[in-house]
Amino acid sequence: MLEFVDVEYYYDSDMPGATPALRDINLKIEDGEFVGIIGHTGSGKSTLVQHMNGLLNPTKGKYIYDGTVIDAKSGNLKELRAKVGLVFQYPEHQLFEATVLEDVCFGPKNMGLTDDECKKRAVEALDKVGVDAKYYDASPFELSGGQKRRVAIAGVLAMSPRVLVLDEPTAGLDPEGRHDLLNMLKTLNDEGMTIVLVSHSMDDVAKYARRLVVIDNAYIAFDGTPTEVFSHKSELVNMGLNVPQITGIMQSLKSNGFDVDDTLFDVDAAAESIMKCLDRK
């Protein structure tokens, strides 16, 4: 379980008139949850997730993971980083080893595991993200964009984290690669891993996350199920966000006098609701 208690964060706390990147953050994420964090560019969502594995320390307040308390003064958090895996935006930019397998081994090696154990974990992780064994000895720089990203994600998975945090993992991927990646996250979640997915795309998040946290201007604006959050359409639009396309259609149908369910964000369910409404007429 990870928990934020009154967290506030400043990038330049010593500068007069600095504005916080995070303010009044109180958030609790239980084991096994699939949480989507949504916010406009610059809203503070990336800052928030960098607290989760201790890359940033809160300026005020504290962050707690499984009893480990992190506040402004905490140092060396290597252990935490193995428990909470963080995948950055464009993770393929972090690849550096000569071969795919060695690159994925980097994380486990830093944890001080033996070579055999590292390899075992790397193969497991690559298997999970769907990278074929024939690529193990290839240079990561020869792979296609989508494959590079899989390898990079495997690099974090190989540390066997219990929580996986991903910052805009689908940016720059084609629709198929996007779909594959999100499905993979779902599988990992079904196996018991906590997933925190950061995105500004409602459509991505709505389909998979069971809980949404909306960050606006350093604050948590909404926190609830997708249905709850999407009912605040006008506030979301004001924040530069939107409801998923399909919810938008349903909401305008409803406001134009059709008796449909305007909380849906799933295409099939929406189609059914429209059919039902038309039958009734």
Added chain:
Amino acid sequence: MLRDITLGQYYPADSLLHKLDPRVKIVGTIIYIAILFVADNVWGYLLAAMALGVMIVMSKVPVRFIFKGMRAIIFLLMITVVFNVFLTPGRVLFQWKAIKITYEGLLIAGTMAIRLIFLIVGTSIMTLTTTPNQLTDALEALMSPFKKIKLPVHEVAMMMSIALRFIPILMEETDKIMKAQMARGAGFDSKRLTDRAKSLIPLLVPLFVSAFRRANDLAMAMEARCYRGGERTRMKPLQYCSRDYMSYAVLWIVLIGAIVIRVLLPAMV
């Protein structure tokens, strides 16, 4: 951690130094360096210090900001001072076993430190008050005589401005990659030097790759906009006005003053 480096940074303000023609500032910096090396007695250094003080006040850049750049060279400064203090032969002031401190050593170390500090502060005033674009425009203008010997002046200036432009970008990139590798358990604070050098590989390889990628993208973007080098005209051509001529006059007077001081007054060492 990388945000502290102010060397080569621009500080926007509305001052006479900011408005001065960048060519004057470059020539002025060269003259200032010359003054520093002409000085060989207290009066010479005093003149340099006064010139520096006037420039700092005129630039309207906070003093704290100017000296923040010093942090980068403090190590170099210390090595210079220590070597000069202990290794210069001469009249011994203090001796303890093999270690001795000489009068000449102290003097040389002191003047070296002053020269280095003045040099860095003086040149950083130039970069703090001049945007990188102005700086390269001025360099291009000042180097234009070299066109006669077939030196590609415009291209050299363009390369310099691109290099300067990329400093903050690569800085940010370094920060990102560092964090990404730290998320995979990498440590950049190892005590042993060999471990520390090794720990830089996961940082440097992606950084190089990204620098090449960015260079490639930029070249493509420039070509797409039909960039062909030096045949362009300027939107804002550099133009001297009266305050620039005045500044030139003051600069030359100070330089002549420094030379006069050197010739007329006795040297320290």
